[in-house]
Amino acid sequence: MKWLKSRKGQQAVIILSFITVPLLLLVIFTYLPFAQMVQFSFYKMKYLTPPDKRVFVGLRNYIDVFTRDDCFKALKLSFYYCAGALFQLALALFLATILSFGAKGGNVFKGMMFFPYLISGIAIGFIFKFFYTRGFVLDSILGIVGIDVDSLPYWLKDQKVNNWSLVATSVWRYFGQNMVLFIGAIMSVDAELYEAAALDGANRFQQFFHIILPGIKTIVTLNVILSITGSLSAFEPPFVITGGANGTGTYFVIMNEIAHVTQKVGLASAMAVVLLVIIFIVTILQKLFFKYVFREADT
Structure with missing residues (x-):
């Protein structure tokens, strides 16, 4: 607690806060949706298709991208x-x-x-x-x-x-x-x-x-x-x-x-x-x- 009240401690907290918040927003709104999109690319599905009804097609969608x-x-x-x-x-x-x-x-x-x-x-x-x-x-x-x-x-x-x-x-x-x-x-x-x-x-x-x-x-x-x-x-x-x-x-x-x-x-x-x-x-x-x-x- 004494260290947190010190000048260096407060600087560390501020720096950590300024780093954590943008990174957290970036992960939530960019990296996680991107990972989800990559996962979706291996399935045949619609927006409202339940997870248990999605059909895994592997690289079929990627093949279609280059052939359609x-x-x-x-x-x-x-x-x-x-x-x-x-x-x-x-x-x-x-x-x-x-x-x-x-x-x-x-x-x-x-x-x-x-x-x-x-x-x-x-x-x-x-x-x-x-x-x-x-x-x-x-x-x-x-x-x-x-x-x-x-x-x-x-x-x-x-x-x-x-x-x-x-x-x-x-x-x-x-x-x-x-x-x-x-x-x-x-x-x-x-x-x-x-x-x-x-x-x-x-x-x-x-x-x-x-x-x-x-x-x-x-x-x-x-x-x-x-x-x-x-x-x-x-x-x-x-x-x-x-x-x-x-x-x-x-x-x-x-x-x-x-x-x-x-x-x-x-x-x-x-x-x-x-x-x-x-x-x-x-x-x-x-x-x-x-x-x-x-x-x-x-x-």
């Missing part, structure tokens, strides 16, 4: 979102670099670009659902500039363009967030480095590759990892705008349908585990890639 047309093949749609994410990051980094060196109206532009990120994903889905609908906003704008509306494709039905239309929605929403993060990182780079580089005859292009890019390598790596992993789990645009119809059903949309419509909880759990493994592998590969790319950054 509506499961693993839906993951290929993530490549559309990955391509959009890389384009979005490149554009955000380009504009962030320009704005960091000062530009008229830069603060207004940053605010306008960041605003879509503050809007709910569901609301954005409804906005773009009407934006792409035949004869509505996009078609009207293209008609004003002289394009024949009848020659335009159905943006949400034509399978040649509908996934790119949904990708554009994600690019529009997250572009501003990445740009602001890049600007913050670029502003933290020591300005004296630019002056020294300019004295050595380095132009803006050389300054970008030899000062800015190595200086913000942590933010670049983080943004790419978050964007790619987010692309693998794309859900809101296809779910809200098209409902997964006409070949727009991403892996998450199909998983949601299997879990909540057809009530195949075991199969949906197996899909979630497979996606987690894929995201983990992709994250490791990205870290190794950037470690190689920025191997000389410290130098």
